[in-house]
Amino acid sequence: MALRIAITAEPVPSHVSALDYVIGPALEQGHRVALHAPPMFRLEARRRGVEFHRAGSDWTCDPAVQQEASEIWKEYGNASFNRHVFGRLWPDQAERKARDLIAAWTRTRPDLVIAECSDLGAHLAARVLHLPLLAADNGLGPLLLELWDTDVVPALAPLHDRYGQDVPVLPPMLTPAPLPWFHAAPPPSAHAVRRTVASFRTAEPDRRGRASSSSRPLVYVSLGTLTTAMAGLRSVVGGAYREITAALSDIGCEAIVSAGRLAEDLHSADPRITVVEHAPQPALLHRADLFVTHGGRASLLDAVQGATPLLGMGVLADQPGNTAAFTRRGLGRALELTATRDEIAEAMTAVLGDPRHAAAMNTARTTLSRLPPLDIAQLYDHAQAPVRLG
Structure with missing residues (x-):
């Protein structure tokens, strides 16, 4: 059965390439794939032969945002930079992304959403619309898990309240590498799958x-x-x-x-x-x-x-x-x-x-x-009743 798959990305230059392990197999298995992402990725969608729908903004390209983050990194170190970026900036941008996606997915409802693990607005939009949801680890999964309870959840909670949602939780996660390579304590709902790279790369x-x-x-x-x-x-x-x-x-x-x-x-x-x-x-x-x-x-x-x-x-x-x-x-x-x-x-x-x-x-x-190939139909079946992270 061909499914309508919505994949989301956040505005970091390498992030669509980091999702090729999902995009490529979905296309090969005959599914209809749409990338919902900021304007900077329109060409990347065309290169991969998938639909493009604008969602969110290129906020990471804002010189003021970059300068503030850079100064925090230089003056206070990487830990403070991570708390600023992932505990403040990403949650701050989640509402706009959620609005765009709720509007798009109300018009054309996807069968399955595979959102970047750091795309907090996409996670919210899928839950508001009761859509099956998986997170695709873009490399930031371990960092998000580390900051989730202390920084991310407190920043997201008011937004989830406005949409009538429970306390934020990370969706079950796909990752294109053996879990112990990057996770000191792998989350129980994470699933490692084979990594693929777009042919033109x-x-x-x-x-x-x-x-x-x-x-x-x-x-x-x-x-x-x-x-x-x-x-x-x-x-x-x-x-x-x-x-x-x-x-x-x-x-x-x-x-x-x-x-x-x-x-x-x-x-x-x-x-x-x-x-x-x-x-x-x-x-x-x-x-x-x-x-x-x-x-x-x-x-x-x-x-x-x-x-x-x-x-x-x-x-x-x-x-x-x-x-x-x-x-x-x-x-x-x-x-x-x-x-x-x-x-x-x-x-x-x-x-x-x-x-x-x-x-x-x-x-x-x-x-x-030797990691197992990604099977979209199997993921869809599992995503009907997602398991929350412990």
Whole structure:
């Protein structure tokens, strides 16, 4: 039976890509998929061949919002940043998103809603309309669980009261990775499913970053899309990119550095180092020897699928915790974002020179590939009577 599936996303540049493990299987299984998301994702919906319906705003692109969040991160640290963003800003935006979705889903009622785990307005709208609801973990699931009772529920409670709803609870959650990789205490209703990536993101890039005859290792560097888009973080992240490129030159490897909006200001006289604004990351990580990453969940899983050891330099939100967890599993090393070129060069050399990291990545890739495929019809049956998180 073909179902009408409503998928929702919040305005963070990488978040639709993070939902490909839901979008792709839903389309392949013959369901009608509609993406309900802010305007910034209209092109992403077209690329994936799904309907697009505007819901919510591109509020994360507001310079004032970015500046305030950046200043909190720089002055008070990542824990305060997380409480500000996920305990205040996200709940503050939930009402507008809920209104848009209630209107859309009243006109055309979906059979199943699969909302980002951080899309609090979508969770509310589905409950108001008594729609089967699942959450798709975009990487923020563990962080939301950590802040749920102390920060998120108190901020959301007045809005839920206005709509006649009970105390907010997270819906049952899908996640595209083994639960222990990111959850210290996995929620009982979470369900791990196989990860897929949109086909256009796996196209092989040009090979200018590495001559086919080169015996030097290839290092791929990306500190994420959000960190380079936030004006208040650019100076800090730009400094990290400069230390990384200097270290790359010191160790004499080939490198592709994907630096987003910082690319035009990031230059290297070393011909072995190519700086670009964007790169086809999943494809590159199938031939890179080392990945220097900010530690976003999607990037880490790209590394696992490419069996590429990593050097994690977590920036914000879940990223420092993610890189620490992967380091404990032997999948690479971690450094502070403020590490010097000498520290970075030493860590790169250590990871490249230790075959145990590559072996651990190969084992992780096998584990990831053995997760069960996502079955939309089965999920629909289960979602008729969702189990609440304990």
